[in-house]
Amino acid sequence: MIKIIRRRMRYSVFLLVIIFISCKNTENSQDIVKKHPNIVIVLADDLGYSDIGAYGSEINTPNLDQVAKDGIRFTQMHNTSKCFPSRAVLLTGLYAQQADMHQKPEDFHNSVLFGEVLKSAGYNTFFVGKHHSTDNPFDWGFDHYKGLRDGAANYFNPGLQREGEVMPAQKRYGKRVFAFDDSIVQPFTPPKDYYATHAWTDWAIDLLEKYKDDDSPYLLYLAYQAPHDPLHAPEEEIEKYDGIYDVGYEEIAQKRYERQRSVNLLDERYPRSEPVFPDWEKLSDSVRQDEIRRMQVYAAMIDILDQNIGRVIDYIKSTGEWENTLFVFASDNGASAEVVEIGDGKVGAMDRWSSLKANWANVSNTPFRKFKNFSYEGGTTTPFIVHWPDRIKEGGRIDHTPLHFIDIMPTLVDISGAMYPENYKGEKVYPMQGESIMPLINGESLSRQSPIYFNWRNGSALRNDDWKLVREGNKWELFDMHSDRTETNNISDENKEVFEELKSAWERWAEKMKIELE
Numbered sequence: 001m002i003k004i005i006r007r008r009m010r011y012s013v014f015l016l017v018i019i020f021i022s023c024k025n026t027e028n029s030q031d032i033v034k035k036h037p038n039i040v041i042v043l044a045d046d047l048g049y050s051d052i053g054a055y056g057s058e059i060n061t062p063n064l065d066q067v068a069k070d071g072i073r074f075t076q077m078h079n080t081s082k083c084f085p086s087r088a089v090l091l092t093g094l095y096a097q098q099a100d101m102h103q104k105p106e107d108f109h110n111s112v113l114f115g116e117v118l119k120s121a122g123y124n125t126f127f128v129g130k131h132h133s134t135d136n137p138f139d140w141g142f143d144h145y146k147g148l149r150d151g152a153a154n155y156f157n158p159g160l161q162r163e164g165e166v167m168p169a170q171k172r173y174g175k176r177v178f179a180f181d182d183s184i185v186q187p188f189t190p191p192k193d194y195y196a197t198h199a200w201t202d203w204a205i206d207l208l209e210k211y212k213d214d215d216s217p218y219l220l221y222l223a224y225q226a227p228h229d230p231l232h233a234p235e236e237e238i239e240k241y242d243g244i245y246d247v248g249y250e251e252i253a254q255k256r257y258e259r260q261r262s263v264n265l266l267d268e269r270y271p272r273s274e275p276v277f278p279d280w281e282k283l284s285d286s287v288r289q290d291e292i293r294r295m296q297v298y299a300a301m302i303d304i305l306d307q308n309i310g311r312v313i314d315y316i317k318s319t320g321e322w323e324n325t326l327f328v329f330a331s332d333n334g335a336s337a338e339v340v341e342i343g344d345g346k347v348g349a350m351d352r353w354s355s356l357k358a359n360w361a362n363v364s365n366t367p368f369r370k371f372k373n374f375s376y377e378g379g380t381t382t383p384f385i386v387h388w389p390d391r392i393k394e395g396g397r398i399d400h401t402p403l404h405f406i407d408i409m410p411t412l413v414d415i416s417g418a419m420y421p422e423n424y425k426g427e428k429v430y431p432m433q434g435e436s437i438m439p440l441i442n443g444e445s446l447s448r449q450s451p452i453y454f455n456w457r458n459g460s461a462l463r464n465d466d467w468k469l470v471r472e473g474n475k476w477e478l479f480d481m482h483s484d485r486t487e488t489n490n491i492s493d494e495n496k497e498v499f500e501e502l503k504s505a506w507e508r509w510a511e512k513m514k515i516e517l518e
Contacts, residue, residue, distance in 0.1 A: 036121070036416055037388065038325040039219045040316070041408075042309055043090070044302075045083065045130060045228035046356075046372060047383070048335030048364025051302055055265060055383045056256035056366065058244060059299045063310035064385065067327055070395035071387030072441065075265055076485075077403045078463075079333050081372055081379035082456045083151060084132040086332040086405060087223065091115075093409025093420075093432040095453065097513035102455070105151065107135050112424040114412050116141025118219045121418035124211050128204040129223035131179075138181045142221075146203040148196075149177040149184075152225060155196040155232035156350040159189025169230060169343030169353035195234065197226050197301070201308040205315050212319055217416075222312065226305040229340055230353035233300035238348055240303065241296040248280025248288070253363045264398055266367060270485045273369035273378070277359035290347070295360045297348040323389040326415065330405075331382040335364035337371040369487045375459035375470050376487055391441060399440055402463055402481075404452045406434030414438045451502075453509045460517070462506040469502040476503060 050056040054068035079086035080096060088094075088101035092111040096102040099111040115125040119141045127142040130151070137145040148158070153176040157168040170176070174187035190199065204222050211218060245252065253275065260266045280288065309329070316322045337358035345351030356364070361371045368378035384403070386392070413420050414436040421429055439446045454461035460471040466482040478492035478499045492499040510517075 036123075036217045037390065038217050038316070038321055039118070039123075039328075039412065039415070040312065040325055041090075041219075041221045041328045042312075042330075043087070043129075043221070043223040044305060044329070044331040045223075045225050046333060046336045047227055047302065047331035048361065048366075049368055049378070049381050049383055050256040050260065050366040051227070051331075051335065051364050052306070052383055054385065056259040057302075058252065058255065059302045059306075060240070061302065061306040063306050063313060064329060067313070067329070067387040068385045070389070071327070071385055071392055072395075072397045072399055073265070074384040074386070074399045074401070074403060074440075076400055077330060077382050077384030077405075078380045078452065078454075079331070079382055079405050080454065080456055081333045081375055081459065083228070083332050085456060087130075087132050089405040090330075090332075090408055091221075093406055093434055094430050095406065095433055095513065097455070097515060098430045098433070101133065102513075102515075105132050105134060108133065108140070110427050110430050112421055112429050113137065113140045113142070114409055115143075115219065115221070116424065117409070117418045117420060118412060118416050119143070120421075121416040122216055123416065124214060124216050124218040125221075126204070126207045126218065127221045127223070128207065129200050129221075130225050131223070136179050136182070136184070138179065144181055144207055146180050146207075147178065147200060147223070148225065149179045152228055152230070153196070154230060154350065154353070155225070156194065157190065158196075159187035162189065162192055165192070166345065166349075166351040167343075168350050169345065171340075171342065171353065195232075195304075197224060197304050197308050200224060201311050204312060208312075208315060208319075219412075220312075224305055224308075227298050227301040227356075229336070229338070229355040230342075231294060231297040231301065231347055231356065232350070233297050233304060233348055235348070237300040237304055238296050241299045244299070245292045245295040249277040249359055249363050250275065250280060253366045256363070256366045260367065266485070269483050270367060271488060272367040273486045273488055276362045291359065293347045294354060294356055295363075297354075298356050298360065298364075300348075325388070326391075327385075327387040328408075329383070329385040333372045334368070334374075334377075334379045334381065335361040335371060336373075337361045338373075367486050370472075373456065373459070374472060375454045375456065375461040376472070377485065379459070380454060380461070386437075386441060388441065397443075401437075401440055401446050402448070402452065403437060404434060406432070406452075407437050408434070410434050410436040411438060451505060453506065455510065455513070455515050460506060460510075462502050462509075464502060464505070467498060467502060469499065469506060478502070 052061040053065040084105040085096035091113045100109040127137045127145045129147040154168045178185045178188035340355040342353035347354045365378035370376035370378040451464040462469045477490040
């Protein structure tokens, strides 16, 4: 009897050991899962370098300012200076020329989107917002896509005139294409309470809620249209900025620059580029009032954008997932000097399509030169914030490493453990062109293996370490970005050998990409 009892005791102890080991293995498995974070990429549209508080703005952006304070601010992340090529580069990790997205928004070729890549690593993949292509992201690896497949639309009503309302100002009435998974909607006429930035956030949160009990990590790519024209915002939001812009261009720009200097985004080596705007006091009263109104609406749009980013953050926090979420924020190009005027309504209203224009765009891009569509820093540089509580333990860092949107795909592959394919949709896929920025997130340095190249219509550039070669039209210039980040001193004559070497390197790249200068 005693032997039987002893055997049973030994067996019970054995079971307890097995259970303990099993529990430890389960815990370890959960730890492994947690190493693959949720990923949220938020992209603004035509947002200037200094347009959020964390980069010098007077506009109220507390949510982005907080993630910047708790994360990392990068000062030299670059896009292509134009909406659809930038988005193509971000999605693919290739230069837009390789994906056949460099001339106009068409179908992608010889590429794979990060939705498909992360899906192969077990991620649920969601895309909400602006795409700017003729492809449907739902067919390119995203479990769900809801948004504007086109480039820009009326924020209040992108579709047909609704009963009892004014005609919505539109570039192509009723022609803008929206997609909801595999359903293409043209025109998309939403309910009367629709405002794009609010609605797209609702769609994103609805998708997160739908999958909240799924143990798989998720990728949310939330690509807003704001603050791209048309300048549209609810009147109560516009009124919040009454009186702010009465002081004019110079005072707003100078204060933004001083804030940038005070937080070490810039130092004394980087003076403001020469302003393009006129003397405020020499403008007529009517012109000043029109300019004030434009900037008020623009500021309201950015304020609303930040509010909605806050809604997404609050939702993720409510699920307990915020610590294990990589949050990224950027803009697809610098502020735009393009001029669009459609309709007779008040600037900011549904029946008027207005743009910011060059003077305020120059302020938005403080301290840099030029705007969207140019290869100077004002066109290609974006505020870039990375926040990841589980990995970034000491927030508030500012990193000056030169980066480009080609670096996003390698970073996602690095983080997720995904395999980047050699073939997709029956086509050979080009290798990734960028570098993972994980070393920078970990507080280490990053050594680029290749220069960064740029080309969009009338502008081109090459960045190699501290040298930048840049073209506008037929004129090439050379800058030392270590001492002259704002591109104020062309040193090509003093450095002819470097100039010719970089120009030859860009030309070899252009030949490989089959680029012909206009």
